[in-house]
Amino acid sequence: MLDTAQAVRRVPGRTSSGPARPARRRPRLGPYLLILPTLVTIGVLLIWPVIQIAQMSFQKVGLRQLRGEPAENVGFDNYRQILGDSFFWTTVRHTVLFAAAAVTLTLLVGTLVGLLLNQLGRRMSSFVAGGVLVAWATPPVTGAVIFSWLFGTTGGLVGWLLDLLPNWLVGGGWQNYNWFSSPLPDYTVLTVLVVWTSFPFIAVSVLAGLRTVPSELYEAARVDGSSAWNTFWRITFPLLRPMFSVVLVLSIIWDFRVFTQLFILSGLANSDSFNLSLYGYSTAFGSLNAKYGLGSAIAMVLTVMVLAVTAVYTRIMVRQQGVA
Amino acid sequence: MRTRRLRRIALNTAGIAVFAVSAFPVFWMISTAFKPNQEIFSSTPHPVPFHPTLHNFDYVLNGGIAGVSFWHYFVNSLILATGTVVVSGLLALLAATAVARFRFRFRTTFLILLLVVQMVPCEALVIPMFIDLKHLGLLNSLIGLTAIYVGFALPFGIWMLRGFVAAVPKELEDAAAIDGAGPVRVFFRILLPLVAPGLVATSIFSFITAWNELIFAYTFLKDQDKATLPIMLQFFFGRSGNDWGPIMAASTLLTLPVIGFFLLVQRRMVSGLVAGAVKG
Numbered sequence: 001m002l003d004t005a006q007a008v009r010r011v012p013g014r015t016s017s018g019p020a021r022p023a024r025r026r027p028r029l030g031p032y033l034l035i036l037p038t039l040v041t042i043g044v045l046l047i048w049p050v051i052q053i054a055q056m057s058f059q060k061v062g063l064r065q066l067r068g069e070p071a072e073n074v075g076f077d078n079y080r081q082i083l084g085d086s087f088f089w090t091t092v093r094h095t096v097l098f099a100a101a102a103v104t105l106t107l108l109v110g111t112l113v114g115l116l117l118n119q120l121g122r123r124m125s126s127f128v129a130g131g132v133l134v135a136w137a138t139p140p141v142t143g144a145v146i147f148s149w150l151f152g153t154t155g156g157l158v159g160w161l162l163d164l165l166p167n168w169l170v171g172g173g174w175q176n177y178n179w180f181s182s183p184l185p186d187y188t189v190l191t192v193l194v195v196w197t198s199f200p201f202i203a204v205s206v207l208a209g210l211r212t213v214p215s216e217l218y219e220a221a222r223v224d225g226s227s228a229w230n231t232f233w234r235i236t237f238p239l240l241r242p243m244f245s246v247v248l249v250l251s252i253i254w255d256f257r258v259f260t261q262l263f264i265l266s267g268l269a270n271s272d273s274f275n276l277s278l279y280g281y282s283t284a285f286g287s288l289n290a291k292y293g294l295g296s297a298i299a300m301v302l303t304v305m306v307l308a309v310t311a312v313y314t315r316i317m318v319r320q321q322g323v324a
Numbered sequence: 325m326r327t328r329r330l331r332r333i334a335l336n337t338a339g340i341a342v343f344a345v346s347a348f349p350v351f352w353m354i355s356t357a358f359k360p361n362q363e364i365f366s367s368t369p370h371p372v373p374f375h376p377t378l379h380n381f382d383y384v385l386n387g388g389i390a391g392v393s394f395w396h397y398f399v400n401s402l403i404l405a406t407g408t409v410v411v412s413g414l415l416a417l418l419a420a421t422a423v424a425r426f427r428f429r430f431r432t433t434f435l436i437l438l439l440v441v442q443m444v445p446c447e448a449l450v451i452p453m454f455i456d457l458k459h460l461g462l463l464n465s466l467i468g469l470t471a472i473y474v475g476f477a478l479p480f481g482i483w484m485l486r487g488f489v490a491a492v493p494k495e496l497e498d499a500a501a502i503d504g505a506g507p508v509r510v511f512f513r514i515l516l517p518l519v520a521p522g523l524v525a526t527s528i529f530s531f532i533t534a535w536n537e538l539i540f541a542y543t544f545l546k547d548q549d550k551a552t553l554p555i556m557l558q559f560f561f562g563r564s565g566n567d568w569g570p571i572m573a574a575s576t577l578l579t580l581p582v583i584g585f586f587l588l589v590q591r592r593m594v595s596g597l598v599a600g601a602v603k604g
Contacts, residue, residue, distance in 0.1 A: 030507075034422035035434055037415045038478060045453075045475030046441045052452035066458055113342055120339050130587075131343035134350050137586030139536040141554040142575040145561050146349045149356065149568050155365040157352065196349065259447040260538050264558060277447040284451045285543060292451050299448035310443040314436055 050303065056296035063290050071293070078297035087271075088298070091279040095302070098187055098275060099255040105195045106251055107244075110202020115232070117203060118210040129204070136200035144264035147193045151179040186266045186273040193261055198251060205247050209240040242320050249313040256306050276302045350579065356572040357381065364568050380573035387570075392548050394577070397556040400466065401535055404552060407470035408534040409527045412477040416526055419478075420485035421515065425494070438479040446476060450543055457544060464547050472540055477530035484529065488522025489515070525589040532582055553578045 162174035284295030462468030
């Protein structure tokens with residue numbers, strides 16, 4: 001990993017920050033031709049659809065428009081409708097609260113595991129990292145299906161385990177408890193699932209970062225009798241701060257966008273548990289009366305939220321990595 | 325000395341606990357897949373099957389889900405993933421060469437563009453893409469979907485590959501050029517072989533992106549015979565919610581190739597996302 005990190009830093013421009021070297025024999029069109037296919041692909045597949053959502057969010061688009069009839073402009077009607085709807089705000093609250101909980105827990109667990117991996121012996125460390133990577137590599141679809149089974153009502157392992165615990169602690173009747181019937185238990189399962197899939201990325205990033213901290217710093221801290229807690233906050237965290245800010249921002253973006261797992265865990269039928277992305281999707285595709293315009297307005301709100309956070313990510317990356 | 329040993333034991337115990345918790349859901353999936361029904365629904369679950377059976381796998385592989393054989397879904401997924409790998413690999417290699425080898429106007433803009441479009445919530449794009457593909461008559465087509473997956477895999481692929489291209493010493497190319505090799509020859513003879521490991525890593529990433537994707541496939545491919553493995557799993561799960569044996573067998577078949585590939589490339593994934601942020 002370090003070799004790539006160094007390689008990335010060796011990118012031209014970082015080392016030769018002056019103007020472009022003039023004496024190149026290659027045609028000046030070269031680089032533009034090389035990025036042209038990518039630009040076309042990104043333009044058509046990612047940027048054009050974003051423009052379209054923005055446009056459709058001001059229109060009434062339904063099944064008729066699928067047959068080719070022109071869409072009717074309705075101005076801010078779609079936005080007025082969703083912003084005045086308390087259900088929309090419920091989905092916003094779900095999105096934000098879930099992201100807050102999942103991001104906090106993911107960073108906490110990931111950092112602790114990263115620190116642990118760094119303390120373990122070489123062989124033990126790769127063994128544990130192997131298990132951690134299995135969690136990371138599991139496709140979202142299967143992860144969600146496995147967690148539905150773990151939290152299932154008949155034969156589900158979690159209910160069985162909770163019933164083994166004393167009743168005064170956790171109550172009883174867990175084996176028949178339906179985890180997928182209301183938002184709170186739904187999002188509890190979703191949070192556990194998302195933390196389980198996302199903490200490995202943080203752990204591996206923290207580990208990679210720790211490997212770059214000069215060991216003299218830790219020796220000095222030890223000689224001075226610094227506690228583990230102080231060492232982390234005084235040495236590790238400040239040095240790894242850039243890495244932490246990147247993974248924090250990435251986690252926020254990913255958790256705002258969570259879709260597949262919730263789609264499988266609670267589904268389109270369970271509208272009480274919708275978040276923004278599921279609400280937008282279901283408005284457009286969930287019923288026979290397709291409301292693509294209204295769905296676009298909801299999707300637009302999510303896109304703006306995500307892009308606002310992305311702006312922070314881009315700033316950090318540009319500053320640190322020197323893409324310029 | 326004593327406290328040091330105690331510390332080691334405590335750390336190793338914590339390590340084993342982390343391993344167990346991380347790997348457990350996947351272990352439970354595989355274990356359930358090999359259990360007969362009475363063990364799956366037993367009132368006291370056991371970690372490993374007492375009487376391991378291939379019945380669930382047999383049901384998935386030969387029984388046919390919704391009247392279509394597992395292999396049919398498998399082939400569809402494979403076609404999509406392979407198409408995505410080939411096209412996005414080619415485009416990423418060209419673009420990565422441009423940003424790693426040339427200084428040109430808008431280079432920074434291009435790199436920032438890649439960072440930003442990577443983060444666009446795809447779930448939001450499904451609506452306009454559905455309408456566009458409908459108008460183009462590509463709604464039920466694997467080609468339309470492959471194009472979309474290329475769009476998703478490409479930005480990160482370039483970001484990942486540019487490090488590999490930049491790592492190839494430029495002197496090698498210059499030397500070849502002085503010896504009279506044209507740019508095309510330099511590309512195929514010098515750059516391509518040296519970047520091959522990076523291309524493999526990027527390809528695996530694109531493969532996983534396409535292999536795992538559910539929402540676009542689910543929304544666009546409404547014909548059963550076009551469906552992919554994730555759709556198969558979702559459908560299977562939605563229809564027979566409690567038939568855990570076969571569902572876990574199907575999940576296992578979907579997951580194992582991904583885990584295998586993933587273990588090969590995980591290092592590159594991290595470096596692609598946070599590289600410069602980890603100060604050396």
